[in-house]
Amino acid sequence: MYEVIEGQLTRITLPRVWDPNDPDNPEVFSNPTTLYVEGVQPSVMLRDIWMRLRYRLPDYVDCAKFFKLTVVEVDLDADSNNDGTIDPDDSSNGTDDIIEADDDRPGKILGVNDDYDEGKLDAAGSPLADLDDASPVSSDGAAMMLDDMVPCIAASLPPGDADAAITLTSTGGLVRVFAINPAAVPPYNQGEDWQLVPFGANLTGDYFLDGGAYYGWRWWIEGLAPGAGVLTLGYQGHGLTLEDEVRLTCTGSA
Numbered sequence: 001m002y003e004v005i006e007g008q009l010t011r012i013t014l015p016r017v018w019d020p021n022d023p024d025n026p027e028v029f030s031n032p033t034t035l036y037v038e039g040v041q042p043s044v045m046l047r048d049i050w051m052r053l054r055y056r057l058p059d060y061v062d063c064a065k066f067f068k069l070t071v072v073e074v075d076l077d078a079d080s081n082n083d084g085t086i087d088p089d090d091s092s093n094g095t096d097d098i099i100e101a102d103d104d105r106p107g108k109i110l111g112v113n114d115d116y117d118e119g120k121l122d123a124a125g126s127p128l129a130d131l132d133d134a135s136p137v138s139s140d141g142a143a144m145m146l147d148d149m150v151p152c153i154a155a156s157l158p159p160g161d162a163d164a165a166i167t168l169t170s171t172g173g174l175v176r177v178f179a180i181n182p183a184a185v186p187p188y189n190q191g192e193d194w195q196l197v198p199f200g201a202n203l204t205g206d207y208f209l210d211g212g213a214y215y216g217w218r219w220w221i222e223g224l225a226p227g228a229g230v231l232t233l234g235y236q237g238h239g240l241t242l243e244d245e246v247r248l249t250c251t252g253s254a
């Protein structure tokens with residue numbers, strides 16, 4: 001929390017006491033005044049931060065007012081330093097999150113999925129490249145062919161925010177994103193076991209609310225064409241627009 005003290009925006013610690021009898025108090029609280037609140041980590045649940053302003057005179061009954069706050073965050077993570085894992089630490093000590101929006105780095109490097117692991121054929125009976133069939137499942141339905149894809153993690157915090165629209169967008173048309181049911185069993189079917197995550201649609205109800213059809217499913221990125229692109233997870237709600245992005249570089253072949 002911050003307060004303007006002698007013309008400077010000054011960080012204050014709570015509880016902050018404005019006492020007109022305190023000779024060390026640089027500035028007596030005058031009414032009205034403006035305080036500034038900064039979110040430093042996301043809420044665990046909606047409206048879980050309470051703030052209280054209390055007016056007190058010695059030997060008198062307190063007079064207090066409360067309000068509640070929620071700190072929201074939208075977070076898309078990938079293995080942006082290409083060491084084989086997604087670092088769960090999103091702080092400045094983490095290794096992936098801090099570089100995912102860096103223009104000077106390739107971001108996650110993945111191959112274009114243009115081989116034939118899925119064993120599919122086109123209408124003329126010729127082999128069909130994996131990327132030409134918008135399904136991650138082998139031709140007999142028995143295997144999920146994720147070996148040429150890379151995982152990403154999408155989160156909107158705190159959970160249960162039904163009033164926000166969460167969207168995924170992609171620049172460059174270089175990738176598609178699949179959601180895979182962690183409880184999937186063969187034969188694998190669309191909707192039950194996997195789903196193509198639509199770009200530009202509101203994903204909140206299906207993907208981010210407990211009980212949604214694809215809630216808790218794991219996301220995988222498939223490269224479709226060589227080049228550099230950006231995946232962005234967006235949040236719109238409560239008068240706020242937030243975004244988090246990851247950079248991707250698709251190389252020639254899987």
Ligand SMILES: [Ca+2]
Binds near residue numbers: 075077078100244245
């Ligand atoms: Ca992130």
Ligand SMILES: [Ca+2]
Binds near residue numbers: 086
């Ligand atoms: Ca990593």
Ligand SMILES: [Ca+2]
Binds near residue numbers: 117148
């Ligand atoms: Ca493949």
Ligand SMILES: [Ca+2]
Binds near residue numbers: 118129130133
């Ligand atoms: Ca495919």
